[in-house]
Amino acid sequence: MRRNNTMTILMIRPIRFGYNSQTAGNNAFQRRPEQNAAAIQQQALHEFDAIVGKLRQHDIDVMVVQDSPEPHTPDSIFPNNWVSFHGDGSMVLYPMFAENRRLERKRAVISAIKSRFSVQQEIDLSTNEIDGRFLEGTGSFVLDRENRVAYACRSPRTDEALLRDVCRRLGYTPIVFDAADSGGTAIYHTNVMMCVADRYVVLNEGAISIADRKRVADTLTASGKTIVTISHEQMTSFAGNMLQVENNRGKHYLVMSSQAFGSLWPKQVNLLESFNPIIHSPLDTIERNGGGSARCMMAEVYLPLMVEHG
Known part of the structure; x- marks a missing residue:
């Protein structure tokens, strides 16, 4: 049973997952499909169920909500972009760049959360979509919840003024910087280049502009983090897209894809595993x-x- 001061993971089980042409313009990590839609959905569902199973095997509290076929939301499997949840009871809804991603804010998902958890404040930033201003949740920024710092690289999907506004409301200090991939393209989401954990951070330092690099590193080290540096190539294999999670007994794990794990050097794996096991x-x-x-x-x-369980 989940303790009241620990983490639950919300995951959306896909029903029509697929390549989203509306996001491909500024997401350099997407690849055009090589399979038909049915095959992609079937394989994605298999991958989804497998990782949920592994998380639950380690006593991590996973709340799975089944997606609905309509409206069609090909990226619903990525809920961290449109909503975030906080220990003070705040739920934040974010403005999304792609029009079809805005449809992911389904009432069924929010109702499922509210049936189990106490939402004491709703901060709805989604109306900024009308003005072409976007902030895609914990994709756009990476939170150090303990030290109340939000790290964010500027991109078409990360409006700096909106970031500063949400940081003010939630009590975070924003650290904003420029970052680009090896081809010079702005990195679309901070969470593909950076993972902040309790005692360490996985970071593609080389992606950060020279003007901003020292300031970011100094902030991280001042907060007691060991910096585990990854390369551009490892970032392309999603080695920055990791999350440290906590199970029902308070034990930490670092969760990543097998592609990300396979891209890591043995010394990086050893260092990460000195902090916590890897899933x-x-x-x-x-x-x-x-x-x-x-x-x-x-x-x-x-x-x-909502109700404290003993």
Whole structure:
């Protein structure tokens, strides 16, 4: 049973997952499909169920909500972009770049959360979509919840003014920087290059602009984090798209895809495992067609429980 001060993971089980042409323009991680839609959905469902099973085997509290066929939301498997949940009872809804991703804010998902957790404040930023201003949740920024710091790289999907507004409302200090991939393209989501854990951070330092690099590193080290540096190539294999999770007994794990794990050097694996065990699972179909990986599939729920279970 989940303790009231630990983490629940919200995951959306896909029903019509597939390549989303509306996001491909500024998501360099997506690849055009090589299979038909039915095959992609079937394989994505297999990958989804497998990683949920592994998380639950380690006593991690996973709340799975089945997606609905209509409206069609090909990226619904990535809920961390449109919603975030916080220990003070806040639920934040975010403005999404792609029009069909805005449809992911389904009442059934929110109702499922509210049936189990106490939402004491709703912050709805989604109306900013009308003005072409976007902030895609914990994809756009990476939270250090303990030290109340939000790290974010600027991109078409990350409006700096909106970031500063949500940080003010939630009590975080924003650390904003520029970052680009090896081809010079702005990185679309901070969480593909950076994972902040309790005692360490996995970071593609080389992606950060030279003007911003020292400031970001100094903030991380000042908060007591060991920096585990990854390369551009490892980032392309989703080695930055990881999430540290906590199980019902308070034990930490680092969750990633098998592609990400396979890209790591032995010394990186040894260092990460000195902090916590690693859980990895194959997500090749989801990564290739969706341009996101393990971290994107998990929305952390820190809301107070509706009823305290003894």
